[in-house]
Amino acid sequence: MVQKGLKKLTAVDYIAKIGKWMYIIFFLFMTFAPIIWLVISSFKTNFEFETQPFSFPAVWQFQNYQNALQMAGLPRLFLNSTIIASCAMIVNLGVSAMGAFAISREKFKFNETILNIILAGVLVPIIALMVPYFKIVSSLGVYDTLIGLIITYAAMNLPVSVYLVHGFMGSIPIELEEAAVIDGCSFTQRFTKVVFPLTKPGLVTAGTLVFIYCWNEFTYAMLLTSSEASRTLQLGIRFFRSQFVVDYTSMLAAIVITMIPTIFVYVFLHDRIISGMTAGAVKG
Amino acid sequence: MRNKNWKQILLFLLPVLTLFVVYFVYPLGFVFVTSLTKWNGIGSMEFIGLDNYIDLFGDATFRLSLRNNILWALIRAFIHIPMAAGMAMILARKPLGWKTTRTIIFLPNVISQVALAMMWLAIYNAEFGILNSLLEGIGLSHLAQNWLGNTTTALPAVIVQQVFYIGYFMIVILASRMGISDTYYEAAEIDGANILQQELHITIPMLRGILITTMTLALAYGMRHFESTYLMTNGGPAHSTSVLGILLFRDMGALKYGEANAIGSILIIFGGVTIAIIRWLFSRNDSASDAAQ
Numbered sequence: 001m002v003q004k005g006l007k008k009l010t011a012v013d014y015i016a017k018i019g020k021w022m023y024i025i026f027f028l029f030m031t032f033a034p035i036i037w038l039v040i041s042s043f044k045t046n047f048e049f050e051t052q053p054f055s056f057p058a059v060w061q062f063q064n065y066q067n068a069l070q071m072a073g074l075p076r077l078f079l080n081s082t083i084i085a086s087c088a089m090i091v092n093l094g095v096s097a098m099g100a101f102a103i104s105r106e107k108f109k110f111n112e113t114i115l116n117i118i119l120a121g122v123l124v125p126i127i128a129l130m131v132p133y134f135k136i137v138s139s140l141g142v143y144d145t146l147i148g149l150i151i152t153y154a155a156m157n158l159p160v161s162v163y164l165v166h167g168f169m170g171s172i173p174i175e176l177e178e179a180a181v182i183d184g185c186s187f188t189q190r191f192t193k194v195v196f197p198l199t200k201p202g203l204v205t206a207g208t209l210v211f212i213y214c215w216n217e218f219t220y221a222m223l224l225t226s227s228e229a230s231r232t233l234q235l236g237i238r239f240f241r242s243q244f245v246v247d248y249t250s251m252l253a254a255i256v257i258t259m260i261p262t263i264f265v266y267v268f269l270h271d272r273i274i275s276g277m278t279a280g281a282v283k284g
Numbered sequence: 285m286r287n288k289n290w291k292q293i294l295l296f297l298l299p300v301l302t303l304f305v306v307y308f309v310y311p312l313g314f315v316f317v318t319s320l321t322k323w324n325g326i327g328s329m330e331f332i333g334l335d336n337y338i339d340l341f342g343d344a345t346f347r348l349s350l351r352n353n354i355l356w357a358l359i360r361a362f363i364h365i366p367m368a369a370g371m372a373m374i375l376a377r378k379p380l381g382w383k384t385t386r387t388i389i390f391l392p393n394v395i396s397q398v399a400l401a402m403m404w405l406a407i408y409n410a411e412f413g414i415l416n417s418l419l420e421g422i423g424l425s426h427l428a429q430n431w432l433g434n435t436t437t438a439l440p441a442v443i444v445q446q447v448f449y450i451g452y453f454m455i456v457i458l459a460s461r462m463g464i465s466d467t468y469y470e471a472a473e474i475d476g477a478n479i480l481q482q483e484l485h486i487t488i489p490m491l492r493g494i495l496i497t498t499m500t501l502a503l504a505y506g507m508r509h510f511e512s513t514y515l516m517t518n519g520g521p522a523h524s525t526s527v528l529g530i531l532l533f534r535d536m537g538a539l540k541y542g543e544a545n546a547i548g549s550i551l552i553i554f555g556g557v558t559i560a561i562i563r564w565l566f567s568r569n570d571s572a573s574d575a576a577q
Contacts, residue, residue, distance in 0.1 A: 012478045020374050024385055027371060030448040032388050035395075037414065038403050053417045099300030108287045118300070121308045125508040125555050127529045128548035131318070131325075131541050132311035155307035158300060187292040216396035218511055223533075234398045238515070241402075252406070255399050266394040270387055273394070277452065278459040 042252035049249050067247060068254035073228065077236035078257075084146055084232060085214035088153035089207050095154065096161035097203060101191050103162075104169045105177065115166065121159035130223055137224050144226045152224060153214045161206040164276055168202025169195060205276040208269050212262050233258050312552070319546040324539040336546035346547075349519075349526040352439065356527065357506025357558070359443060361499040368453035369495060373483050375454075376461040386458070390451035401515035404445045408432050408516075432517050435524040442513050442525050453498050460494040461487060500562045504555045 041049055042064055044057040068074060099118075103111045133152060134143075142148035172195060177185075180194045221232040237258055240251045266273060287293060319336055321329035340346045371389065375382045392400060407415050410430035419428045431441045464487065472482045488495070510529030513519065519526035519534075528551050535544035 010478060012480060016479045020379065023370065023374060024379070027367075027389055027448065027450065028385060031392055031451070034403055034407060035391070038406070041406075050412045053412070053414045054421075095299040095303060098296040102293045102296035106287055106289060106293050108290065108293060114297070114301070118304055121304065123504070123556065123559060124308055124312065125504070125551050127508055127510045128315060128532070128551040129307075129311040130532060130536055131544050131548065132314040133307070134536070135314070135325075136306060136311070151303075152307070155303040158304055158307075162300065187289045191296070212394050216394075216398075218396065218398050218515070234396050237398055237402065248406075248412075251402075255402055259395050259399050262394045262396075263391070266391065270390070274386075274390060274455050275459075277393075278456050 038252055039256055042249060042256045044249050046247060046249050049252075061249065064247075064250045064253040065257070067250035068257060071247075071250065074233075074236070074254060074257065076228075077231060077233040080146060080231060081215055081233040082261075084149050084153065085211050087146075087150045088157075088214045089210045091150060091154035092157050092161050092210050093165075093203050093207050096158060096165050096206065097196060097199060098191070100162050100166040100169055101195055104166050105174070105190070105195065115162070118162050119159055122163075126156055127219060130219075133220065134223055143224060144230050146230055148224050149221060149230070149232070152220055153210075153217065156220075157210045157213060161210060164206040164209075164279060165199060165202050167279065168199055168205075172198050201272075204269075205272045208265060208273055209276050212265065212273070215262055315545045315548045315552065318542055319549045321542045323542040325541045326539075329542070332542070336543045337550075340543065340546055340550070345523050345526060346528075346531060348523055349528050349531050350550075352525065353507050353509060353527050353554075355439075355506075356443070356509045357503045359447060360502035360506045364447050364450060365453055365495070365499050365502050367448070368450040368498070369457050369491070371450055371454045372457035372461050373487055375458055376487075377479075386455065390455055392449045393451045397511040398515060400445070400449075401512055405432070405516060408441055433521055435522050438517055438521055438525050442516055445516065446512055453502070456498055457491065457494055460491055464490050496562065496566055500559055503558045503562070507551055507555045507558070 037054075040056060041053070043060045043062070044064075045059075045061055048055070048057055103115050137143050137148045137152060140148070140151075142151065176198070177190050177194050180190055185193060216234060217232075218234045218238075221235045222238075225231055225235070237251075237255055240254055318329065320331060320333060322332050322335075323329040375386055407413055408431040410416065410433060413431070415431060416425075416428035419425060429437065431437050468486050468490075469482055472486060477485070508529065509527050510533075513525050513527055514530055514533070517525045519530040528547050532544050532547040532551070535541075535547065
């Protein structure tokens with residue numbers, strides 16, 4: 001960046017500059033414009049939506065959101081998704097943290113092997129396992145229950161979480177634990193009192209990714225449940241189309257409601273989400 | 285030497301190993317073994333060797349779906365990844381608003397495929413979709429059509445819905461690009477290299493590793509492709525957008541569990557073989573070029 005102000009811009013630099021901004025604007029438009037359009041449309045009357053698709057609503061119809069909440073059993077779906085995503089996240093983090101602790105803080109014969117096998121789990125295409133997952137969940141007697149989805153989601157996310165948590169634990173100095181051992185800490189106390197609290201930032205990152213994954217997951221929510229009582233939000237909005245035959249804009253409002261929690265999390269934790277996803281991908 | 289804490293270690297490893305065996309190891313074995321049987325999921329399995337595979341490759345719908353998967357894989361690796369890399373290269377030079385741009389472009393990755401699919405169903409809709417309204421607005425109404433209901437436009441439409449969501453790979457590549465020292469670019473600038481030359485001769489060679497990794501992942505993801513297409517067209521019209529995941533799901537619904545698992549095996553093997561081949565190819569190339577130096 002030396003002498004940038006002094007250097008005369010060449011033709012190539014100008015073309016690069018124009019190209020760069022066109023490129024940025026194109027992708028911003030493709031990603032953001034449909035979402036903005038969706039949100040604005042969710043405040044319109046159905047007549048406005050069909051006749052003036054690109055205008056702002058004459059009167060913002062907050063009524064659409066009330067309709068959405070009443071018509072589709074949305075509160076129940078919302079509750080189910082919250083329970084499933086939160087519990088799956090907690091189970092997943094507990095299990096990964098314990099495993100990662102044993103692998104990263106103790107030396108034993110197979111710790112590298114175990115770690116590598118678990119990490120290789122990311123290479124497994126989960127959608128190829130529809131039949132076995134259905135069979136496992138059925139034979140455990142948890143088909144069509146929230147618990148079935150919680151266990152499945154917690155397990156599906158293990159490779160990524162173990163990777164992130166293990167990596168984070170590796171950066172905690174072992175001397176802290178040695179000092180704790182001298183102070184009389186047992187193996188379990190080293191985990192609960194020393195390593196676990198220090199791993200919190202890593203757990204928050206992994207937990208956020210697991211939560212977003214579970215909140216948005218569709219395929220296995222469809223495959224492993226059948227009744228309305230254990231339906232998740234994502235599955236619910238699939239059925240909105242038949243429920244909202246006449247009231248399309250209320251359906252759009254319902255879709256916007258389902259997007260709010262993850263966008264909310266993203267707004268507050270986007271640096272963590274981005275760093276977690278970056279780390280998670282590179283291990284491949 | 286036996287670790288004196290072995291009992292506790294075992295106790296701490298037990299949950300993760302149990303879940304991993306139940307949800308990864310056992311299912312993989314299960315899929316491969318049952319793919320060699322005729323099985324309706326309830327009754328007994330009948331061993332039929334490779335018949336499921338032979339039947340599948342003889343089926344035109346399967347071959348079409350496999351072709352679509354390969355198309356997805358190639359488009360992801362050779363169009364999607366270069367677009368993501370391009371954006372990463374631009375944003376790494378920190379133009380005005382680069383952080384906001386990064387945040388917005390990554391945003392679709394935290395929204396569910398269901399919500400995105402329903403949004404695009406409204407965009408592509410034949411009667412009130414905004415794509416048709418847009419075309420009519422700019423005087424191209426003869427192009428307006430039922431985008432997802434037409435065998436020639438459905439596949440391009442479902443691909444377009446996904447291919448411009450470059451956020452995930454963009455941040456992965458961007459992280460590596462940020463790791464390259466500025467001194468290389470400063471030196472190149474002093475030598476009179478313009479921006480394009482700098483990207484071509486510094487960035488791309490330095491990012492070779494991450495570009496290969498992301499392309500490999502993208503190829504593997506192409507084989508796994510399922511959700512967005514299932515949600516928008518369910519493989520139709522006339523199987524034109526079908527992929528292996530959709531056939532697998534359909535076979536399962538028809539209680540053809542043996543055949544469903546044969547499709548699963550093909551999916552797993554194709555993905556694994558792709559990754560192995562690329563690894564082998566590039567590790568061989570790298571050692572060859574190391575030897576040449």
